Amino acid sequence: GAGVSQSPRYKVAKRGQDVALRCDPISGHVSLFWYQQALGQGPEFLTYFQNEAQLDKSGLPSDRFFAERPEGSVSTLKIQRTQQEDSAVYLCASSGRTGDNEQFFGPGTRLTVL
Amino acid sequence: AQSVTQLDSQVPVFEEAPVELRCNYSSSVSVYLFWYVQYPNQGLQLLLKYLSGSTLVKGINGFEAEFNKSQTSFHLRKPSVHISDTAEYFCAVKDSGYSTLTFGKGTMLLVSP
Numbered sequence: 001g002a003g004v005s006q007s008p009r010y011k012v013a014k015r016g017q018d019v020a021l022r023c024d025p026i027s028g029h030v031s032l033f034w035y036q037q038a039l040g041q042g043p044e045f046l047t048y049f050q051n052e053a054q055l056d057k058s059g060l061p062s063d064r065f066f067a068e069r070p071e072g073s074v075s076t077l078k079i080q081r082t083q084q085e086d087s088a089v090y091l092c093a094s095s096g097r098t099g100d101n102e103q104f105f106g107p108g109t110r111l112t113v114l
Numbered sequence: 115a116q117s118v119t120q121l122d123s124q125v126p127v128f129e130e131a132p133v134e135l136r137c138n139y140s141s142s143v144s145v146y147l148f149w150y151v152q153y154p155n156q157g158l159q160l161l162l163k164y165l166s167g168s169t170l171v172k173g174i175n176g177f178e179a180e181f182n183k184s185q186t187s188f189h190l191r192k193p194s195v196h197i198s199d200t201a202e203y204f205c206a207v208k209d210s211g212y213s214t215l216t217f218g219k220g221t222m223l224l225v226s227p
Contacts, residue, residue, distance in 0.1 A: 004157070033214060042118075042204050042217030043158070056214065091157060101146055101165060101208065103215065105157035 002026070004106035006092050012112045013082045021077045021109045025094030032075050033103060034067055035091040043091050049075060082113045116141045116207050120218035127225055129197055135190040135221045137179075137205030147188040148206040148215065149179055158204065164188065175199070200225045 005024045013019050025032050031050055035043035036059075045059040051072040060067070064083075069075040079086055089110050093103035119138045127133045139145065146165050150158040162173025169181040179190045188205060202222050206215040 031213060035215075035217075040219070042120075042206075042219045043215075044217070045214045048214055059214075093158075095213075101163065102160055105150075105159070107155070107157045 006106040010110050018080045023075045023092030029094035031095040033093040037089040087113045116216045118218035120221050124222045130194050137188045139207045144210040146208045150204045152202045
């Protein structure tokens with residue numbers, strides 16, 4: 001079956017622009033995670049959904065970052081008024097059941113803010 | 115709070131040689147441990163995981179790792195590497211009662227002929 005997909009794969013934004021990054025998890029997966037991976041670093045947790053409920057958003061770096069998953073499937077990560085420090089790869093992952101330990105990752109969206 | 119330390123940012127090795135990628139973690143609670151591989155411009159793929167039971171865990175592509183609780187380590191090993199193993203490898207930890215992963219900074223494995 002299809003894995004986790006993300007779009008766009010690459011995004012270039014001018015500083016101050018708003019961007020929206022999309023994640024399509026594996027069908028039926030309950031849990032969805034967003035991570036930010038800066039150049040040369042490991043992924044860092046941003047936020048976590050269980051179905052449509054956002055259970056943890058402690059990793060969001062500022063109030064310019066907002067994530068939603070209104071119908072419990074597709075999720076969107078929105079960044080308002082982008083800054084150069086927002087340049088990174090944004091990874092989405094999903095897992096099948098509550099407490100399931102394996103997360104399946106998408107290919108990521110590489111965001112470059114000029 | 116959890117943390118993961120990958121001591122080597124790069125590990126160069128010749129093809130068919132053995133390799134060990136080191137990972138140490140800190141956590142105050144029971145943990146699960148993972149190794150992921152990331153090829154260029156791709157997402158992360160799970161190599162192996164330790165949840166409980168035998169401390170020696172075998173994964174895909176001939177990799178294995180050993181959980182050592184006393185040394186808080188989970189080093190990744192392969193007895194004979196291939197050119198195709200060239201990639202970034204990430205160690206990650208997860209509290210048994212929590213959902214998110216904490217990753218190390220990664221180790222770039224460079225295999226040359």
